[in-house]
Every structure is written in C-alpha cells, then in structure tokens.
Amino acid sequence: MAARRPPGIEEYDAPAGGWGALRAVAKTLAHQQIVAQGTTTLLKANQPEGFDCPGCAWPDPKHTSSFEFCENGAKAITWESTAKRVEPAFFAEHSVSDLWEWTDHKLEDQGRLTHPMVYNKDSDHYEPIEWSAAFALIGAELNKLDNPHQAEFYTSGRASNEAAFLYQLFVRAYGTNNFPDCSNMCHEATSVGLPKSIGVGKGTVLLEDFDHCDAIFSFGHNPGTNHPRMMATLHEAARRGVPIVVFNPLKERALEKFASPQNPIEMATMSSTPIASAYYQLRAGGDLAALKGLMKLIFERDAADIAAGGTGVLDRAFIAEHTVGLDALREDVERTDWAHITAVSGLSKDDLSHAVDVYLKSERVILCYGMGITQHSHGTANVQQLANFLMLRGNIGKQGAGICPLRGHSNVQGDRTVGITEIPNDALIDGIERAFGFRPTQEKGHNAVETIEAINDGSSKALICLGGNLAVAISDPEATFPGMRKLDLAVHIATKLNRSHLLMAKTSILLPCLGRTDLDTQASGPQSVTVEDSMSMVHASRGFLNPPSDMLKSEPVIVAEIAKATLGDRYGIDWDSMVENYDRIRDKIEAVFPDFRDFNRRVRARGGFRLSVPASERVWKTESGRATFLVAKGIEEDPLLTDPSQLILTTLRSHDQYNTTIYGLDDRYRGVFGRRDVVFMNKDDLAARGLSDGSKIDVLCAVGGAKKTLAVRGFTAVQYDIPRGAIAGYYPEMNAVIPLDQYDRLSGTPTYKGTTVRVTGSVAT
Numbered sequence: 001m002a003a004r005r006p007p008g009i010e011e012y013d014a015p016a017g018g019w020g021a022l023r024a025v026a027k028t029l030a031h032q033q034i035v036a037q038g039t040t041t042l043l044k045a046n047q048p049e050g051f052d053c054p055g056c057a058w059p060d061p062k063h064t065s066s067f068e069f070c071e072n073g074a075k076a077i078t079w080e081s082t083a084k085r086v087e088p089a090f091f092a093e094h095s096v097s098d099l100w101e102w103t104d105h106k107l108e109d110q111g112r113l114t115h116p117m118v119y120n121k122d123s124d125h126y127e128p129i130e131w132s133a134a135f136a137l138i139g140a141e142l143n144k145l146d147n148p149h150q151a152e153f154y155t156s157g158r159a160s161n162e163a164a165f166l167y168q169l170f171v172r173a174y175g176t177n178n179f180p181d182c183s184n185m186c187h188e189a190t191s192v193g194l195p196k197s198i199g200v201g202k203g204t205v206l207l208e209d210f211d212h213c214d215a216i217f218s219f220g221h222n223p224g225t226n227h228p229r230m231m232a233t234l235h236e237a238a239r240r241g242v243p244i245v246v247f248n249p250l251k252e253r254a255l256e257k258f259a260s261p262q263n264p265i266e267m268a269t270m271s272s273t274p275i276a277s278a279y280y281q282l283r284a285g286g287d288l289a290a291l292k293g294l295m296k297l298i299f300e301r302d303a304a305d306i307a308a309g310g311t312g313v314l315d316r317a318f319i320a321e322h323t324v325g326l327d328a329l330r331e332d333v334e335r336t337d338w339a340h341i342t343a344v345s346g347l348s349k350d351d352l353s354h355a356v357d358v359y360l361k362s363e364r365v366i367l368c369y370g371m372g373i374t375q376h377s378h379g380t381a382n383v384q385q386l387a388n389f390l391m392l393r394g395n396i397g398k399q400g401a402g403i404c405p406l407r408g409h410s411n412v413q414g415d416r417t418v419g420i421t422e423i424p425n426d427a428l429i430d431g432i433e434r435a436f437g438f439r440p441t442q443e444k445g446h447n448a449v450e451t452i453e454a455i456n457d458g459s460s461k462a463l464i465c466l467g468g469n470l471a472v473a474i475s476d477p478e479a480t481f482p483g484m485r486k487l488d489l490a491v492h493i494a495t496k497l498n499r500s501h502l503l504m505a506k507t508s509i510l511l512p513c514l515g516r517t518d519l520d521t522q523a524s525g526p527q528s529v530t531v532e533d534s535m536s537m538v539h540a541s542r543g544f545l546n547p548p549s550d551m552l553k554s555e556p557v558i559v560a561e562i563a564k565a566t567l568g569d570r571y572g573i574d575w576d577s578m579v580e581n582y583d584r585i586r587d588k589i590e591a592v593f594p595d596f597r598d599f600n601r602r603v604r605a606r607g608g609f610r611l612s613v614p615a616s617e618r619v620w621k622t623e624s625g626r627a628t629f630l631v632a633k634g635i636e637e638d639p640l641l642t643d644p645s646q647l648i649l650t651t652l653r654s655h656d657q658y659n660t661t662i663y664g665l666d667d668r669y670r671g672v673f674g675r676r677d678v679v680f681m682n683k684d685d686l687a688a689r690g691l692s693d694g695s696k697i698d699v700l701c702a703v704g705g706a707k708k709t710l711a712v713r714g715f716t717a718v719q720y721d722i723p724r725g726a727i728a729g730y731y732p733e734m735n736a737v738i739p740l741d742q743y744d745r746l747s748g749t750p751t752y753k754g755t756t757v758r759v760t761g762s763v764a765t
C-alpha cells in the first residue's frame with residue numbers, strides 16, 4: 001500500500017498544458033465574476049490592436065498567437081479585469097490593523113482600487129482624498145527633505161515605457177538616482193554580467209532563431225508556469241527533434257511533457273510531447289560547478305581531438321576574430337578539480353559528459369535561463385559562465401544560436417532601457433541634457449537592497465512606489481517592515497491592495513491607477529503605451545475595458561502630476577503637453593535615446609520593431625571591443641563541503657501566483673493543493689534528521705549578520721524528488737529566512753535561490 005501523503009499533497013501525473021489548463025482558465029474566469037466579458041478580453045491579448053499580456057515577457061510571433069489558451073496569461077488578465085472593487089466603503093469598514101491580519105491572497109482578491117486614499121492615524125483607516133490634495137501633499141513632503149537622496153523611487157516592471165520614462169525624468173529633475181527596481185531582485189545579474197562578456201545586458205536571440213537551432217540548453221527556469229507562451233516554442237522544437245537539455249534541481253512538469261491546447265490531436269487523444277531530451281537535476285547553487293565541468297570536458301575533448309590529428313572542437317575562427325581571455329578561462333577550468341565539480345553540482349562526470357556530447361554535435365545552440373541562475377551570491381558569475389560556454393563554440397551572433405535570458409515582468413527590460421537605473425551612464429545623462437536642457441546628477445543611487453538599508457538606518461525618509469510590493473518581495477521582512485513604518489512619506493501607485501500599502505508612514509497615500517487592460521483616454525483621445533519584450537522587440541499596447549472607476553488616472557498622468565506638484569516649472573518641462581498625447585512622450589524618449597529613432601512611426605507597424613542588440617551582429621560593446629571570456633572565483637567555498645548538516649534553500653513560484661500576487665493555493669504540476677506552507681526535501685535529508693514526509697519542521701537561517709536567527713516555523717516537510725543538500729519552499733513565504741545582507745556583491749541580487757539553512761523538527765506549538 002502506498003504511504004499516506006500529507007494533507008493536500010498528491011501525485012499529479014498529467015502533462016503540463018492540455019485539459020488541465022483549459023479547466024483552470026474556466027475556473028479563473030468564474031472566480032473573478034467576469035465569465036462573459038472575460039473571453040473577449042482574453043481574445044484581445046497580444047493582438048495587433050490589443051494590449052500586451054501582463055503575464056510574461058516572452059514575445060509573440062507577429063502578435064498573432066492564439067493566446068486564449070494560455071492558462072497563466074488568463075490568470076494575469078482576469079486578475080486585473082476582475083469585477084471586484086475596493087472602494088472607500090471597504091476602507092471605512094476595515095482598519096489598517098485589521099487588514100494587516102489578512103493573507104496576501106485575501107488582500108489582493110478584494111479587487112481593483114478605485115479612489116485615492118490617505119491614511120488617518122487617529123482612526124487607523126485609509127480615508128478618501130481629492131487627487132489634487134494628494135499631489136500637493138506629496139510635493140510638499142518631498143520638498144521638506146534635507147536633500148533629494150533621502151527619497152527612494154521604486155519601479156515594478158509592469159510600468160510602460162511612457163510611465164517609466166516620465167518617472168525617471170521627474171526623479172532626475174528632482175535630483176537623485178535612487179531607483180530601486182524589481183530588476184534588482186531579478187535579472188540584475190544579467191544586466192551587470194552580460195555587458196562585460198558580450199557588450200549588452202540583454203538576450204541576443206529572436207524568436208525565429210528557435211526555428212533554426214540544433215539544440216536548446218535550459219538552466220533554472222520553469223516556463224510551464226512562468227513563461228507559458230514559451231511552451232509553444234519548446235513544443236515545436238521538441239517535435240522537430242531538437243534536443244532540449246535541462247539543468248534544474250526540480251523535475252518541472254512542463255519541461256518533462258507538455259500537451260499543447262492548440263494541438264487538436266494531443267487534446268483529443270490526451271497525449272503529450274516529451275520536452276526535455278535529458279534532465280539533469282543539479283543541486284541548487286550547483287550551476288557554476290556544472291558549467292565549469294562542462295567547459296572542462298570541452299577543453300579535454302578539444303585536446304584529444306587535436307592529439308588525434310583533428311582540428312579541435314572549439315570554434316577557433318570565432319575565438320581568434322571576436323574574443324579575448326580564452327587562456328585565463330582554460331587555466332581556471334583546468335585548475336578546478338572533478339571532486340569539487342561533482343560534489344557541488346551534484347552531477348556525475350558521466351552526466352556532464354552526455355550533455356557535452358549533445359553540445360558538440362550541434363552547430364547552433366540556444367541557451368535559456370531564468371532565476372535559477374541569477375538569484376545567487378554568484379549570480380553574475382553564473383551568467384558570465386553561461387556566455388563563456390556558448391562562446392567556446394561561436395554560439396553568439398549567428399542564426400539559430402545565442403543567449404536567451406527569460407525576463408520577468410512584462411516590461412522590466414523596457415523600464416531599464418528608458419532610464420530606470422541607479423547607475424546612469426554618460427549616454428543617458430547626455431541624452432537628458434540634450435532633450436531637456438538640464439544635466440542630472442550622475443552620483444550612484446540606491447538599488448533595492450541599499451534602499452531597504454537606507455530606510456532601516458533612517459537616512460532615507462520617503463518611498464514612492466510605481467507599482468509592486470517591495471516590502472514583501474525583498475528579503476527579511478523582520479528587518480524591512482519596521483524600517484518602512486518609520487518613513488515620513490510612503491506613496492503607492494497601484495491597481496490592487498497589498499501588504500506594502502499597510503506599512504504606515506507618517507504620511508501614507510494610496511493612488512489607484514489604470515492597468516494594461518483598461519482604456520486610457522487623454523485630451524487627444526485614446527492612448528497606447530509601449531513595452532519591450534525579452535527579445536528587445538518594442539510594440540504598442542492598448543487597453544479597451546472601461547476602467548473600474550471614473551476616478552482612476554493613468555500612470556503617466558499620476559507621475560506628471562506628482563512632478564508638477566514637486567518641481568513647479570523647474571527646467572521648463574511641459575508635463576501637461578506630454579500626457580495629453582503620449583506620442584509626445586515617445587518623441588522625448590527618441591530625443592534622449594537615439595536607438596528609438598522614428599519611434600512613433602515604427603511602433604505603429606504590426607509587431608513593432610527591434611532595438612539594436614549589437615552582440616547579435618557580432619559587434620561587441622565591451623572595453624576591449626571583443627567578446628570576453630571571464631573567469632569566476634572558484635566553487636570550493638560551497639558551505640556543504642564544510643558542514644554537511646547545512647542545506648541550500650531555493651525559493652519557487654507556485655503555478656497559482658504572480659510574484660507576491662497569490663491567485664490561489666494550488667501548485668498543480670508539483671502536486672500541491674490548497675496550501676503553501678510546505679518545504680520540499682530529499683528522502684535522505686529527511687531521514688538524516690529523523691524526519692519524514694509530513695513532519696512539521698522549522699527552517700533556520702545559517703548565514704548572515706542578523707542578530708536573531710531568521711526562521712520559518714511549523715511548515716510541513718514534503719518528500720520530493722530534489723537532490724540531496726537542497727530544499728525548496730515558496731516565495732514570498734521563505735523570505736523570512738533570507739537575510740538582507742545575503743546578495744551577489746556584483747549585482748546586488750538577493751540569494752533567493754541559494755541561502756544556507758538548517759532544518760529541524762518544529763518547536764512551534
């Protein structure tokens with residue numbers, strides 16, 4: 001008889017996609033009470049005249065995908081276009097202290113915010129405020145600060161290019177580069193790492209490249225849940241016989257087998273397509289070791305081939321013409337011994353050798369990666385070793401090959417492109433001076449972690465958030481929450497209520513805004529915004545639903561009004577004119593960033609246009625003018641090598657969530673239903689601690705300088721197919737064990753996928 005599993009834990013054998021996905025879409029529509037309108041809404045997503053799906057940043061072939069079948073896109077859209085509302089009566093009924101006790105899921109599930117609100121500390125309630133009064137209050141508070149560096153301006157990656165551009169203009173005119181950004185918690189390792197390797201911090205492939213590749217390598221991303229439209233591409237490649245080699249500690253269902261809802265035969269026969277041709281379950285944090293192992297084997301094979309009279313397996317012509325640094329890389333890799341590689345990666349030399357067979361057999365290789373690579377103390381090094389691996393065989397800048405970071409938020413890449421950065425380069429500062437006649441400061445500003453540190457030590461006193469849920473997304477709530485409660489000013493521009501809005505500053509203001517799906521009408525008529533996808537394609541997005549309330553303003557308008565209230569007519573910037581017609585914002589974007597030449601015309605073409613990615617043409621904007629092989633510090637410092645009682649914690653998104661937005665409590669493909677308080681563990685790691693499937697456990701942080709041990713207590717251990725030495729739990733719950741001071745020193749990215757912890761039987765009562 002099969003052992004009894006903990007409550008809510010089941011085996012789930014069905015493929016990803018298929019009927020399960022269609023059933024989930026229907027359920028989602030019903031839950032948001034929008035059955036009739038919902039289907040038309042879904043049909044407009046990613047169509048030429050429609051809006052950009054806020055679900056993910058994967059491109060669409062000429063914007064013609066049959067998107068209505070994408071389960072998690074449907075969740076993202078219906079969550080925003082819900083019929084539920086959070087009106088002033090809601091806030092009159094519930095005090096902030098009461099709301100604090102609600103779950104994150106329940107807070108957001110109340111629906112769309114409809115009115116600007118201000119916190120009244122005497123009553124402990126949010127109360128309505130006129131827009132004009134709210135803007136005046138924000139301006140007055142910002143102008144009260146001793147200097148502009150005492151304010152922090154956060155951006156979450158949903159913001160359109162137009163909103164983000166106005167926002168950075170406002171903040172730079174105000175006088176600081178304090179731009180904490182969701183990207184600091186996400187692909188910063190890409191933005192910092194790749195420019196040094198290949199001269200650009202973005203991916204080099206286009207969707208068409210997948211039609212020409214001979215192999216796909218996939219590191220640390222879960223497309224069935226997080227980039228669902230990518231499944232169409234992987235499904236097609238797999239059916240074409242392209243090997244797909246996966247490195248991931250967890251057997252993610254969609255990477256194993258996928259039934260395409262658009263394939264009538266798979267749907268009718270309930271069959272599916274295997275996706276991964278080989279699946280390597282490396283230990284969390286083992287990528288650097290695995291990559292060094294792969295490269296070590298490539299050098300070995302190269303030497304052997306040459307000794308046997310061949311010409312070697314490296315792309316010598318590419319290396320000679322386009323790169324520098326090969327010898328240093330070779331030395332580093334040769335110095336790294338196999339015992340360390342296998343211990344840290346959790347993979348055998350044979351495993352790695354099979355992967356190298358596939359790599360060497362393929363002329364054109366695409367490498368895709370996600371958060372499993374970037375959210376580590378060595379995230380930047382990881383990214384650079386991925387680039388090395390590709391460059392050894394000339395797999396960058398040729399058709400069917402390249403590096404493909406899976407971006408997170410649907411416009412996180414665009415926000416960076418139009419100036420959201422705490423480290424502005426000369427081109428950006430010069431561009432602003434050219435277009436607006438003032439020269440902003442170039443002094444480095446704060447990233448996300450530095451922002452929290454500055455708020456905690458009292459040196460920052462104001463926080464403005466253009467979307468997002470910073471307090472919950474960042475590590476260590478015990479350090480973050482009290483700091484935020486000491487602020488003088490907190491302003492949140494948001495669509496839905498979340499926990500960050502309940503950390504009350506002396507003055508707290510909540511400003512409701514239009515979302516992607518809403519019709520945005522300004523003086524010149526209905527407006528479109530623009531976004532940039534993972535492949536640097538820029539295209540227009542136009543909402544068409546009646547906004548949830550007449551009171552809502554668009555993000556560009558809100559930013560412009562805050563700017564006017566704060567700056568008056570400083571530098572003569574004509575904010576009103578720009579928001580009357582967003583074409584005028586785009587003209588200014590073009591004036592600052594020459595790459596957007598002819599922006600308004602080109603963005604009106606079907607499918608939009610691509611921003612230049614010089615590395616795709618083998619033009620290298622690096623210091624040496626060449627692609628650069630970079631050496632990463634060794635792997636011997638892995639904590640498990642010195643203390644086997646420790647474990648590496650990685651954190652995951654469930655299938656029913658969008659970052660801190662929790663749509664529901666199921667994680668269907670991993671067999672978890674109705675709960676999130678679980679930790680996935682290997683059978684032997686459980687046994688070694690006298691624990692078993694279903695034991696109540698505590699997860700205790702084993703690193704960092706926090707005075708008190710950070711912990712998550714009373715969670716349920718779930719025996720799971722995960723390598724020894726690694727455990728996994730859900731984001732954001734697990735942020736409670738991740739100290740603020742654990743991050744990649746090069747990119748500032750927190751160690752969300754590699755925090756050293758201990759697990760014990762629970763002492764929670």
Ligand SMILES: Nc1nc2c(c(=O)[nH]1)N[C@H]1C(S)=C(S)[C@@H](COP(=O)(O)OP(=O)(O)OC[C@H]3O[C@@H](n4cnc5c(=O)[nH]c(N)nc54)[C@H](O)[C@@H]3O)O[C@H]1N2
Binds near residue numbers: 072219249285371754
């Ligand atoms: N539906 C939905 N879509 C989303 C999001 C969402 O929350 N929900 N979030 C959006 C955002 S902002 C982002 S950044 C992306 C995130 O998309 P992903 O990068 O896919 O996100 P994660 O769930 O964090 O985990 C990635 C994968 O990394 C694996 N992994 C964990 N640790 C390691 C490791 O050390 N090495 C390797 N090789 N693999 C590891 C995990 O098992 C998991 O499969 O998705 C975007 N799209």
Ligand SMILES: Nc1nc2c(c(=O)[nH]1)N[C@H]1C(S)=C(S)[C@@H](COP(=O)(O)OP(=O)(O)OC[C@H]3O[C@@H](n4cnc5c(=O)[nH]c(N)nc54)[C@H](O)[C@@H]3O)O[C@H]1N2
Binds near residue numbers: 474496732
């Ligand atoms: N442990 C752990 N922590 C992580 C991660 C992890 O993998 N593990 N991932 C990190 C990553 S990759 C990211 S990107 C961050 C995400 O961090 P954030 O981007 O800050 O978080 P979200 O959960 O995406 O933000 C959700 C909120 O955005 C608001 N919102 C939604 N749509 C709109 C809109 O159109 N306009 C405006 N103004 N507001 C809107 C809503 O109020 C909603 O409550 O979290 C990071 N934190």
Ligand SMILES: [Mo]
Binds near residue numbers: 407408
């Ligand atoms: Mo992200």
